[in-house]
Amino acid sequence: MIIDPKKKIRDLYFYNNLLLMVIVFCIACFVTFFFLENDGQIQSYYGTLRPGQTFGPIKITKDKPKIYIIKSYFFGDNSSTYIYGEVQDENKDTLYEFGKDLWHESGYDSEGYWSESDRNMQVKLTFSEPGTYYIQMGEEKGIGTGSYSRFKTRSSGSSLQIISARSSGIPHLMMGGYFLLAALIIFVGLNPKWVGEKLAALNERLGEMND
Numbered sequence: 001m002i003i004d005p006k007k008k009i010r011d012l013y014f015y016n017n018l019l020l021m022v023i024v025f026c027i028a029c030f031v032t033f034f035f036l037e038n039d040g041q042i043q044s045y046y047g048t049l050r051p052g053q054t055f056g057p058i059k060i061t062k063d064k065p066k067i068y069i070i071k072s073y074f075f076g077d078n079s080s081t082y083i084y085g086e087v088q089d090e091n092k093d094t095l096y097e098f099g100k101d102l103w104h105e106s107g108y109d110s111e112g113y114w115s116e117s118d119r120n121m122q123v124k125l126t127f128s129e130p131g132t133y134y135i136q137m138g139e140e141k142g143i144g145t146g147s148y149s150r151f152k153t154r155s156s157g158s159s160l161q162i163i164s165a166r167s168s169g170i171p172h173l174m175m176g177g178y179f180l181l182a183a184l185i186i187f188v189g190l191n192p193k194w195v196g197e198k199l200a201a202l203n204e205r206l207g208e209m210n211d
Helices: 012-038 170-190 192-210
Strands: 041-047 053-060 066-074 079-088 094-109 112-118 120-127 131-142 158-165
Touching: 012 170, 053 066, 066 079, 066 094, 066 131, 079 120, 079 158, 094 120, 131 158, 170 192
Parallel strands: none
Antiparallel strands: 041 158, 053 131, 066 120, 066 158, 079 094, 079 131, 094 112
């Protein structure tokens, strides 16, 4: 599209097409974020982590940092687990530790059935100093039955993924998010009548569904 300097702000067709190009750019940023964060080498494990389970060695050379993303998902019911890990140097000495409680509880009370959970853990590790490193993982299981629970505690389990990311995708995610938010605000400002009509039609449909 050729930008005509004579175009005026009231030419909505021109500016709406410009905003469409910005939205396409935002989508490209989101795709790049996903690619950078998830398209590296993946090591997966399902079940119960053995205490002291070690991944590595991770060898870092000068000016070639690496990013590892650790993802864990807990799929137990009315139970809990603590996923923990630590980064070690080449002598297996601990450099720093991390961990999180993952859990699920459900039951019945005076208001009926309820369910609460926190099933996901994600940790991003950046290795920038030259050397050899290891990631040691482990798991400690617990049991939480929930108030007035009518369910028997089922066997719990968890999954673990250690992803060697190509690079950090956070800058791409932030850029795409900021530009998308700005594009939406400008679009609403340029097209208030159209947006109002669409919202009114949506409200009417929701009202018909509730009836």
